[in-house]
Every structure is written in structure tokens, then in C-alpha cells.
Amino acid sequence: MSTSTKTLQIPxxxxxxxxxxxxxxxxxxxxxxxxxxxxxxxxxxxxxxARELAGHGYYVLVPNLYYRHGPAxxxxxxxxxxxxxxxxxFAQVMPLVEExxxxxxxxxxxxxxxxxxxxxxxxxxxxAAMGYCLGASLAMRTATAHPDQVAALAGFHPGFLVTDAADxxxxxxxxxxxxxxxxxxxxxxxxxxxxxxxxxxxxxxVGYTTEVYPDTVHGFTMADTDAFNAAGLQRxxxxxxxxxxxxxxxx
Numbered sequence: 001m002s003t004s005t006k007t008l009q010i011p012x013x014x015x016x017x018x019x020x021x022x023x024x025x026x027x028x029x030x031x032x033x034x035x036x037x038x039x040x041x042x043x044x045x046x047x048x049x050a051r052e053l054a055g056h057g058y059y060v061l062v063p064n065l066y067y068r069h070g071p072a073x074x075x076x077x078x079x080x081x082x083x084x085x086x087x088x089x090f091a092q093v094m095p096l097v098e099e100x101x102x103x104x105x106x107x108x109x110x111x112x113x114x115x116x117x118x119x120x121x122x123x124x125x126x127x128a129a130m131g132y133c134l135g136a137s138l139a140m141r142t143a144t145a146h147p148d149q150v151a152a153l154a155g156f157h158p159g160f161l162v163t164d165a166a167d168x169x170x171x172x173x174x175x176x177x178x179x180x181x182x183x184x185x186x187x188x189x190x191x192x193x194x195x196x197x198x199x200x201x202x203x204x205x206v207g208y209t210t211e212v213y214p215d216t217v218h219g220f221t222m223a224d225t226d227a228f229n230a231a232g233l234q235r236x237x238x239x240x241x242x243x244x245x246x247x248x249x250x251x
Contacts, residue, residue: 001024001054001055001056003025003051004023004024005021005022005047005051006020006021007019007020007021008021008115011115012067012111013107013111014104014107015067016067017063017064017108018042018063018067018071019042019063019064019112020042021050021059021061021062022054022060022062023054023058023121024058024059029059029120029122029123029124030057030058030121031058031059031123031128031248032058032127032128033053033060033128033129033244034061034112034116034128034129034139034142035050035061035130035131036065036129036130036134036138036139036142037062037065037131037132037135038134038135038157038222039097039133039135040075040077040081040222041064041065041066041072041074041075042062042063042064042065042072043072043073043077045222045224047062049221050062052237053240056241057249058244058248061112061116061119065100065135065138066100069096075089075092075096077224080225081222081226102141106141106145109141109146110145110146113142113146126149126150126151126152126247127152127248128154128178128247128248129142129143129152129153129154129178130153130154130155130156130240131154131155132156132157132221133156133157133218136158136159136161136182137155137158137159137160139155140153140169140173141169141172143176144169144173145172147175147176147177147178148177150178151178151179152178152179152246152247152248153176153180153181154180154181154182154239154243155182155183156182156220156236156240157183157184157216157219157220158188158189159188159218161189161197162196171200173204174203175204176201176204178206178247179206179208179243179247180201180206180207180210181208181210181240182209182211183213183235183236183239184211184213185212185213185218185220185227186212186213186214186216186217187218188212188218194210209239211239213232213235213236215229215231217229220236221233221236
């Protein structure tokens, strides 16, 4: 399915968030997907993944998480993020992540969903929230805050899902109504943290899978990093497309 793309401006309580959108150019309306980037932010690899997903019949909106600091790209990133580049990259990233408070996350999620569902190319009905690394926790916060709107929740090599904080994302999981898939790299969560997440999902009573993808490390979907694993990326597409088909297309 051929696609079109746009760069858009999302009104928020703190200004305007730039975002990338990809969608089928059939002229018809399609289910909406809010895609949160990893901590490295909106960049070419995320745009390519959004195009790929849009080609399967979805309107995909990818916001710039760090819009308060200017339009994407906010970070200075090398073409390929290898081990030698990580210290300098994380020196830029961590201050931005730390100031991305729960209050900001929830305020932005309200704005992103309001904008997504108002787009003329987006069909009426529920949407999906998904994300990579940091973005998985943002997607979870979005889905738990908007259970009537979000029918599918997907996260890949998730970070910050289960923490000791009083407002850790997993503590609101019982409010979920979405079907969930979490695709983990080996070592993303300790066995204890994974058990805690699974118990919360059991309490929610939703359909879910938490799957450790074999032979992967954190960041395995990202083709511009040394963590990239082609088999892991393919498994991610299979799990994601199946979830979206069940919840948005047929659901």
C-alpha cells in the first residue's frame, strides 16, 4: 500500500509539538496509531518504521518528545549509534528524559490523542498506543489514562515500565482495557520485575503477552544502533501487526 507523509504541529499546553505522520494515500480513513520514539527521539529510522506500518493500513503519528527544546532533531546523533558514541549521546539524552515528568507525559498524551483522532484520514473508533524503550512506558501511561480510547498497547525493548517510584507506569496497569504485547530483549526486566508486570496485567483482566525475544539486546528494533537484530525486528512486526489486526481492524 503506497503512503503519504506530513510534518505536523500538535497544540499542547506547553506550545506546539512537531510530529511526523505517515498514512495510506488511498483517500480512505484508517485506524490511528500513536507511536512513541525511544529515548533518542524522532529521527530517520523512526520515520521509516512509521512508513512501514502505515503501508499496512494505519495512520501513524510520531511526536517529537522533546518539542519543548525545539523541533526534531533535538539531539545531535551520529548516523549509527555504536558503543563509542553512547556516552556522548546519553549525556544529551538523560537530562531530557529526567525532565519528562509524569505530569508532562500525561498532558502530552491528552494532546496527542486529541490531535490524532481529529485527523481527517483517521477512522472513528479506538486507537493503538505503542513505543520503543522509553516510548513503551509513555504508551503504557497513555493507555492507562485513556482506557476508553486505546484498544491496543505495544512496547518493544521497554524501559522505565517497572520502577520503585510511587507513580511507576506498572502501578496503573489494572486500569487498562487494551490488549497488550510487550516484546522484551533479554535483560530488559529482571525476573522479579517481569513477574510484577504480569501480575498487574492479570489483575487488569486483559489479553496480553510478555515475550522475551531470543538473542536480542536492548534496542534491537533500531537499525541505526549496534543493538539492531534483524530477526528481532521481524518478530516485532509479526507480533505488532497481528495485535493491530485483532484490535483495530477486526475489533
